[in-house]
Amino acid sequence: MIFNSIEFFIFLGIVYFLYWFVFKKHLKAQNILLLVVSYVFYGWWDWRFLSLILLSTVVDYYVALRIDKNNNVKERKQWLWVSVVFNIGLLGFFKYYNFFIESWVDMFAMFGYQMKSTWTLKVILPVGISFYTFQTMSYSFDVYYKKLKPTTDFLSFAAFVSFFPQLVAGPIERASNLLPQILNKRVFNYAQSVAGLKLILWGLFKKVVIADSLGYIVDDIFANYSSYPASTLVIGVVFFSFQIYGDFSGYSDIAIGTSKLFGVELMSNFKFPYFARSIGEFWRRWHISLTTWFRDYLYIPMGGSQTGQLKSIRNVFIIFLVSGFWHGANWTFLVWGVIHACLFIPSFIRGTNRIHVASQIGTTTKQFLLVELPQIVLTFLSVTVTWIFFRAASITEAFSYIKGMVSNFSYQAYAHPLGYRMLDYYVLVIIFVFYEFLIREDERAPFKFKYKVVRLLLYTAVIFLMMLFYESSIDRSFIYFQF
Structure with a gap:
C-alpha cells in the first residue's frame, strides 16, 4: 500500500x-x-x-x-x-x-x-x-x-x-x-489534524506533480543517454534532482502529516536542502533522520571530531562511505558517498562546515543576491552532478553519462517521451523552486499565508494539478522503497 x-x-x-x-x-x-x-x-x-x-x-x-x-x-x-x-x-x-x-x-x-x-x-x-x-x-x-x-x-x-x-x-x-x-x-487536537492534512496535501503534490511527472523524462534520458546531446543530459540530471527530492521529501511530508492525525509528532526529515549554501549545510537539511542517526550512533562513538584532525577526517570519511552503502548494494552508491566526503572534508578541515548552522537564507536582498545565491547555485550543481552516480545502473554508465555532458555539445530540442510540451515542465520546476523559497522558514507550514483567499487559491491550484497529473503517478512507487 x-x-x-x-x-x-x-x-x-x-x-x-x-x-x-x-x-x-x-x-x-x-x-x-x-x-x-x-x-x-x-x-x-x-x-x-x-x-x-x-x-x-x-x-x-x-x-x-x-x-x-x-x-x-x-x-x-x-x-x-x-x-x-x-x-x-x-x-x-x-x-x-x-x-x-x-x-x-x-x-x-x-x-x-x-x-x-x-x-x-x-x-x-x-x-x-x-x-x-x-x-x-x-x-x-x-x-x-x-x-x-x-x-x-x-x-x-x-x-x-x-x-x-x-x-x-x-x-x-x-x-x-x-x-x-x-x-x-x-x-485529539483540531489544529494538529488540520496541519497534518495540509502536510499530506503538500507531500502528495511533490510526489504526484513534481516527482512522478519528471520521472518519465528522467527515465527516458537515462535509458537513452548515449543518443542525446549534452543539453538533454543536463536536463535529465537536473530533473532527477527534483524528482528524488519531490519523491522522498513528499513521502516524509505525508508521513509527518499522517502522524499528526493520530496525535503523534515525528522529526523533520527535510529542510529545503536545495537552498543549502555548502555541502555541510546540505547534509543538515537532507534526510536529516539518517544523517543524525549516523552522527549520534556511529560518528560520536568513534570519537567524532575530538580525536585529532587525521582521525576526525577518517571518521567523516567512514560516515559518508557507510551512508552511501546504506542506500544500496551497488558500487555506484559507494562512489556517491566518497564524492560527497571529498566535497565536505575541505570545509571540515578549514572549520567552516558549520558556518550556516543558525543563519537564515536570504535575510537581506543584497546578502542573498551577492553572497548566498552563488553559494546555493554552486552547492546545487555539485550535488546534482553526484546524483548521476546515484541514478546510474553502474559506474561505467555514470562516467559515460558525464562524458556525454562535457563532450557532445550539439543542440537538439528534447521531446517529451509521451508527446507533452516540455515548456510546461520547465515552468513547473521554476514555480516550485520559487514557492519553496517563499515558505523556506518552516518546512511544516507549506500554506502559511496571511490572507485566507490566497490559501484557498493555493489549495485549489494544488488539487487541480494533482488531478491533472495523477494518472502518471498510478504505477510509480516511492524511490526510497528500494533502499
Whole structure:
C-alpha cells in the first residue's frame, strides 16, 4: 500500500475513525489498533516479511531489558552487540548478500579465474528494512546510553517499531522521541489534524506533480543517454534532482502529516536542502533522520571530531562511505558517498562546515543576491552532478553519462517521451523552486499565508494539478522503497 493510492486513503479514513471515535478513551486499545493496522499496511505489500519486523521487535525488546538490568559495563556492551549484529546481519543478508558474492566472483575474474558457482540467491529485498532495523537499533542504543528506560509494554513497543506512517521510508525515528508518545495518552487536537492534512496535501503534490511527472523524462534520458546531446543530459540530471527530492521529501511530508492525525509528532526529515549554501549545510537539511542517526550512533562513538584532525577526517570519511552503502548494494552508491566526503572534508578541515548552522537564507536582498545565491547555485550543481552516480545502473554508465555532458555539445530540442510540451515542465520546476523559497522558514507550514483567499487559491491550484497529473503517478512507487 502506497501513499499515492486510493486504497491508502480509504484505509486511513477507517483507521482514523476507529482511533478517535471508537478507541479514543483507551490508550492500550489505540496502541493495539496501531499495531494491527501497521502490520496490515506493511503486509499489503508482502505479508511474508512481517515475520522479520516481528523478529526484530522481539530481539530489541528483550535486549533492552537485559541491558537495563545489567550494571556490568562489559555485559551491557555484549547485549548491545546482540542487537547490532542481529539487525545488521538481517539487513546484510537481504540487502547485501548477492552484492558481496558477485563482487567476490568479479575479483577472481580479474585474475583470470572463472568461478563455476556464484552461490547467489533470489532474495527479495523487504520494503523498508533499512529503516525499521535502524529504528529498532536506536532503541537499544538509547537504553544502553541511559537516554531512555526500557518499556515492559511489548505491544506498545511493537507499535513504535511498526508505526505505519513512517515504517517503510522514514523518517527513521528515535525511540527517545516516538516511543514516549506511543506510551502516553494522545489527545485529539483540531489544529494538529488540520496541519497534518495540509502536510499530506503538500507531500502528495511533490510526489504526484513534481516527482512522478519528471520521472518519465528522467527515465527516458537515462535509458537513452548515449543518443542525446549534452543539453538533454543536463536536463535529465537536473530533473532527477527534483524528482528524488519531490519523491522522498513528499513521502516524509505525508508521513509527518499522517502522524499528526493520530496525535503523534515525528522529526523533520527535510529542510529545503536545495537552498543549502555548502555541502555541510546540505547534509543538515537532507534526510536529516539518517544523517543524525549516523552522527549520534556511529560518528560520536568513534570519537567524532575530538580525536585529532587525521582521525576526525577518517571518521567523516567512514560516515559518508557507510551512508552511501546504506542506500544500496551497488558500487555506484559507494562512489556517491566518497564524492560527497571529498566535497565536505575541505570545509571540515578549514572549520567552516558549520558556518550556516543558525543563519537564515536570504535575510537581506543584497546578502542573498551577492553572497548566498552563488553559494546555493554552486552547492546545487555539485550535488546534482553526484546524483548521476546515484541514478546510474553502474559506474561505467555514470562516467559515460558525464562524458556525454562535457563532450557532445550539439543542440537538439528534447521531446517529451509521451508527446507533452516540455515548456510546461520547465515552468513547473521554476514555480516550485520559487514557492519553496517563499515558505523556506518552516518546512511544516507549506500554506502559511496571511490572507485566507490566497490559501484557498493555493489549495485549489494544488488539487487541480494533482488531478491533472495523477494518472502518471498510478504505477510509480516511492524511490526510497528500494533502499
